[in-house]
Amino acid sequence: MIVQEVTNYLEELAPLAYAEDFDNVGLLVGDKKTKVTGILVTLDTLETVVDEAIEKNCNLIISFHPIIFKGLKSLTGKNYVERTVLKAIKNDIAIYAIHTALDNVFKGVNDIICDTLGLINKKILIPQEGTIKKLTTYVPLGNANTLRSQLFKAGAGNIGNYDQCSFNTEGKGTYRGNENSNPTLGEKGELHEEKEVQISVTFNKHIESKLLATLFKNHPYEEVAFEVTTLDNYDQHIGIGMVGDLKEIQDTMKFLDFVKGKMNVSSIRHSEISKQSIKKVAVLGGSGSFAISAAKRAGADVLITADLKYHDFFSAENDIILADIGHYESEQFTKNFLVDYLSKKITNFAVVLSTTNTNPVKYL
Template sequence: MPTIQAITSHLESIAPLSYQESYDNAGLITGDVNTAATGAVLCLDATEAVIDEAIAKGCNLVVAHHPIVFRGLKKLNGKNYVERTLIKAIKNDVAIYAIHTNLDNVYYRGVNAKIAEMLGLKNTRILAPKKELKKLAVLVPEIEVAPLRAALFEAGAGRVKGGSDASFAALGAATSAEGLHALFKLEVLYSSGNEGAVWRVMDSFAPGAPFEVSALENHSLEIGSGFIGELPRALAEEAFLAQLKKTMKAGVVRHTKPLGKPVKTVALCGGAGSFLLPQAIAQKADVFISSDFKYHEFFDADGKIVIAGIGHYESEQFTIELLQDIIAEKFPTFALHLTKVNTNPVYYL
């Protein structure tokens, strides 16, 4: 039976907490990481009903996409749904873990990747990449290159778009008071979110080795906001919007006026992503899919793109299936339950 720590550590190997936005509160909200996990309920929102569901199923872990606590709490007396949920979870020893914008911001197996998969997009890439890349160059004897490189890859270094485990090594002559020494220069790229893991590897495999770290101006290909990709074949705007509504099980799709052009390039962002509209336009997307658009933001399409607004819940509802896949690959016999509770607070006539 894995501990809560083991499960959350695996999740963070995919979506490190350092990838979350500054306003976010991803991570363990309640609970003891050293407790053995009896099972987990996966959900978008940890509500009272979800905690009840976890208790009924004998699960002491709830993994939610949205953190139930965003801001500091000064009191915990049950006056609102947040406090009541926390009290119930604590009383019943149910840990609540949130994996939010850190999962939104990863290219591999993130929220937006799941949406793109549902829509059948190809040639996908991050819509607004972040400048998070660093390069490590370390000098080691030839015998140490392979184990060090393997450990760095395991720590998340060496990932490039379209694959992983990329590095560069070159033989050179290092000089010292003792003379010339044959050393290999091993170089790998890594994202800032993996920095802690990279330095743990260095401490274990290459303590005292000469090294250099460079912050790169390159945008990371695996960290950032939103996604953009292409449909296998172009669709008429009305046909694409109808397909979007069906695929995402949306009660309604709010959209700007069709432009009379085929849809081939699609930009998207799970959750509230209206801030990415300028990037979608700049990258010549035909449609931008997200949620929580305000009335005046629809004017910003300005005849350059079709905005397709679906519900916040609808845009992220398949995240729990993504979480199930991620956890099950590491812990195949661990009890995982997709919540049966519809936590969407929005209803449609």
């Protein structure tokens, strides 16, 4: 198995197209054609993690956070990022980061938190914009069924709980080929009229290249007329954060103790206890102050997240309880999830869970 085959499985789970623009995801170090000797899964890639990979004969590190976040202008080992990258390169170890691509899919970071807390009726908290596109093309009437079927097989036409969705309009197409043309129907130099079907299908943006390749392969015309537009509609399965319900209403203080136990945290920084009970819970793994307003709009009683600053707690304004459980703590189970996922996909290959604790925050 080569690196590319492993990363293909990861991108089935979390397409890189849904990562945030500021992020740096994908294969950061190494050659995608390298034969894999072992896979080590970690939350962060540090020098100690590279050492662990060497010890365990793993030449591919799957990391949640990217070790290279901003551009590197040199590789001299002057900081932990450069030292880590240098050590990986010297030992022929590839590094792949999944980060916000996994944050923004339904079965990702925030779903892990929801499942850990036993939430039901889960929904995306902040749907990502621009994830749904529409393809419109024009095809001879006799070829419409075949082309439409192939577009469906490529993943087009899925809307919520429905698939094979399309809109079709019959009409008349006209064209005239020049002396260099080779028309499928009609003669070059002559105006031709053809009964055609306008086919429109929606699709998720990460399959655009695949869908256009399918269109060109299965369309009978020499020149294919088509247009792709981005829709304002939201895909309710793509976006950051989640909101769900507890199976039963819980006393607020008992709920916070419950969270401490389930998320394995020693303490929780929280805003004023403005609600005596909790039913609806919003979660956002990692830094989540930007989600406070969305959590309020969703009617959440509490937002569980991390990296809240002093003034962020004021913005609770007694409308919601803000609970900061720590950045590492909110994402700690992600590596276990990835190991389980890859182990099911690659049944004859060892996928190793890193035992290195990479949390840089220490508590007394």
